[in-house]
Structures are given as structure tokens and as C-alpha cells.
Amino acid sequence: MEKREKIALTGASGYIGNNLLQKLTGYSDVIALSRNGDERENSDHVEWRSCDLYSLSSAEKGLEGADYAVYLVHSMMPSAKLTQAKFEDMDLILADNFARAAKKNGVKQIIYMSGIIPDDTDELSRHLKSRLEVEKVLGAYGTPVTTIRAGLIVGPKGSSFPILTKLVKRLPAMFLPKWTRTKTHPIALKDVIQSLKNSIGNKRLSGKSIDVGGPEVMTYKEMMQQTAEVMGRSTRTFDVPFMTVTLSRLWVSLITQSPKSMAYPLIESLKHPMIAKNMDDEVSYGQTPFKEAAREALDQEKKENEKKKTSKSSSGVSDVRSVQRILLPEGKDAGWAGNYYMKWLSGLAKPLLKVESDEEKVTRFSIWGCKTPIMELTCASARSTTTRAVYDITGGTFVKKTEEGRGRIEFRQIPGSQECIIAIHEYEPSLPWLLYRLTQANVHIFVMYLFKKHLLSLMKREFQQTGPVRTIANI
Structure with a gap:
């Protein structure tokens, strides 16, 4: 029998990582990396490891024995009781440690989940600049990097789509600023998972950045309207030309109750059209229409909320x-x-x-x-x-x-x-x-x-x- 290759998966307990984990175990052994990996039980073809990517030694131990590594990390949420840092600087540290550890352990390829980068890179938002900087740092030590770039991922958790659903759910009428008419290329979570899976070990994609997107190019306004239809809501929308991105950040954060550290950088990025251009026949083309993806995401969210148990915070550390x-x-x-x-x-x-x-x-x-x-x-x-x-x-x-x-x-x-x-x-x-x-x-x-x-x-x-x-x- 052929030896099963080992794939190190960061963010294995996150919404993208957990779904990808289920796909990978059919043909490979997975090193599932999480900050609390030691609290989870290993299973057939899955070895959980605790890994703090802020520590180089922990990153090196986490990647021991890995043939390939999937990087799904983003530091938009605070990582300590007091965090005095910009998210882009924390992202850089995490990526640098990961790249150094990959080099030391002889990892053959890093697969990185990023965002679509517009053609005009001079006026990029902080969020997209950080994504591009992380991509460069991951490849700085010689390990080939394959970057999968997506616009809005339609899934039950994450960042952008849940913010959109909360706006639709909580507002009977919405005054929509100019950025809501910006075009983007949404893609269903399951299609992103398939793109990542098809990239692992794919030598043809080594060192390349590939855009992925679903079958429709839409505006954020159109996505809100279709999401409202899926939710069975009658939400009226009114276009307004005067609400700036700065005001929109505050508005979205207040309505959705999303942390500013997460909502602000995302809203800043919405001024950019995010349409997939650098496409690859094998990984780029998602097949799930937006409405179907939204329905699946909302159904999955409902099931997870029913299963959710209240848990007490285990951290009493004042770090x-x-x-x-x-x-x-x-x-x-x-x-x-x-x-x-x-x-x-x-x-x-x-x-x-x-x-x-x-x-x-x-x-x-x-x-x-x-x-x-x-x-x-x-x-x-x-x-x-x-x-x-x-x-x-x-x-x-x-x-x-x-x-x-x-x-x-x-x-x-x-x-x-x-x-x-x-x-x-x-x-x-x-x-x-x-x-x-x-x-x-x-x-x-x-x-x-x-x-x-x-x-x-x-x-x-x-x-x-x-x-x-x-x-x-x-x-």
C-alpha cells in the first residue's frame, strides 16, 4: 500500500479548517493544529496537536513530520487579555513563524487561503495589504506557496457572510451606502474546501496565486436581497450616496454587534471590487449558486446553534x-x-x-x-x-x-x-x-x-x- 501523506492543517477547529479536515482524512493523515489541540481526542488518520504560532518552537513542533501544510490563520481577534497591536503586525509574526517552521521541517508546499487582490494595489485596504504581505512572508524561506484567493465565502461562520445575515435579520429597512453596489464574487464554503483540497500536492500550482469564485458576480446589495428571500424576510432597501466607509464601519459594528477589530478591516475592504480573474480550470470555478449556498449556510448555522452548549472561559490569565x-x-x-x-x-x-x-x-x-x-x-x-x-x-x-x-x-x-x-x-x-x-x-x-x-x-x-x-x- 502507498504511504499516506501527512498534511498539517492550521485552524483545524475553525469553520473552514474543520470542514476541510473531513475531506482530507479520506486519503491522507492529518496533523490538526489548534491552540487547544491537547484537549481533543485523536482519531483514525487525525492527530491533534496544540500549537501556538506566536512561538517559533511551538510552530516547529507542530509541523514535525508534515509533507504539506495548509495555512488558514488570521489574527483579527485579540489574542491576549490586553493586545496592543495592529492585526497586520500579528499576522506577520504568525506567518513568519509558520514559514520558518515549514522550512526547518522540509514541508513540500504551503497552501494559503487569502482574499482576492484588486488590480489597483496602490489603494488597498489594511486587510488586503496584510493578506498580500502574509503571502510574501510565507514564501520568503524557500517553501513553495500556493495561494487560493477568494472574495466573500458563504458559510455559517467566519466573518463577512455572518455580518451580512445579521444586517438582514435585524433591520426591517436598510439605507445602503455606495460600497453596497460594489461587485464581488461570492463562493460557497463547500466549493472553497474543494479548491483547497485540489491544490494540496498539486505541483502545477506550486508558487502560484489562484482566484476562486462561484457562478455569479453580484453586488453586496443583491446578496442582501437574496439572503432576505432565503430567510423569508421582506427587507426594503434604499440607496444613499453619502454614507462613507468610516461611518459604515461604525454602523455595521453597532447593528451586528461584531467586534470592531473584525468588522472595521472587513468593511474597509468592501470599496474594492473583488472579482476572480486569475482562474484555473481545476480549482477556480465553484458550482453552487449564491441562494443555494446561503440556504445551506443558514441551515447549518441553525443546527449548530441548537447543539451549542454554554461553556465557561478556561483562561484566567492576565497576559x-x-x-x-x-x-x-x-x-x-x-x-x-x-x-x-x-x-x-x-x-x-x-x-x-x-x-x-x-x-x-x-x-x-x-x-x-x-x-x-x-x-x-x-x-x-x-x-x-x-x-x-x-x-x-x-x-x-x-x-x-x-x-x-x-x-x-x-x-x-x-x-x-x-x-x-x-x-x-x-x-x-x-x-x-x-x-x-x-x-x-x-x-x-x-x-x-x-x-x-x-x-x-x-x-x-x-x-x-x-x-x-x-x-x-x-x-
């Missing part, structure tokens, strides 16, 4: 994730950024703050007149490279003592650029939570702002001294 993006001087890397930041900080806060480093690469931050440090960082040399410098948070009075102690700060260079991500992960402060939010959390954001401005000033001086070596734009 922090804070991510900022900076621009490095020409020729500098993440390793330089980590060392330079420590030295810069010691000069910034004198004489209030004292910063000392020893031969063991342990840096201690102390308040003037106090012997006990408020923060202790230990350079994780074994896990650091020139493009990624990691410092474990190993002590200090501002750090809550825990058995795991996984708090860390990392400096990560974005592949092929001089941009660098500075991220704090899983930090648990010892201060009472409200006091921390009002003081230390805000101080950190201010310090990061000052560091970014300092680097820009440094580059400006170098630019004046050496001449126009390069153009600094969008800083």
Missing part, C-alpha cells in the same frame, strides 16, 4: 501582547535592534532608570535608589539569529512569578525589508490589572513611539551625511 513596527537604518538587522534598544533605553531614562548588562547577556532595569530590578531580560542566544533576537523575561518586581514563565520580547526583521517588528508575548504584570493598564502599559507604548522617532532621526542624519542612498517613504 499582554504588544507589537509595534519600526524601520531600521540601512544595513542594520534585528540583532542590532535588540542591542541598540537596550543601550538607548538606558540613556533615555537617566537618572530615573538604570540599565545594566552582564557577560551572561542578562539585562536588568532598576529604578534609581532600588537594588531589586523591576525587569530582567535574558538573551536567548540559542533561539536568536541576525533576523530574530529573543529576550526572555526572567525576573523583576514588575513581573508576575509563574511556573511557566513564557514572557519574552523579540525583535524580528521582516524578510526582504528594513522593517522590524518589536513584540512582547505572554507577559504577565505583577501590578494590579487596572493600575497596569493606566500606567505601565501606556508608558511602554510611549517608549516604543520615542524609539521609532529616534531611529527615524538617526536615519535622517545618516541620509544627510551620505547623500540620497534611498528614499524613506510612508514613515
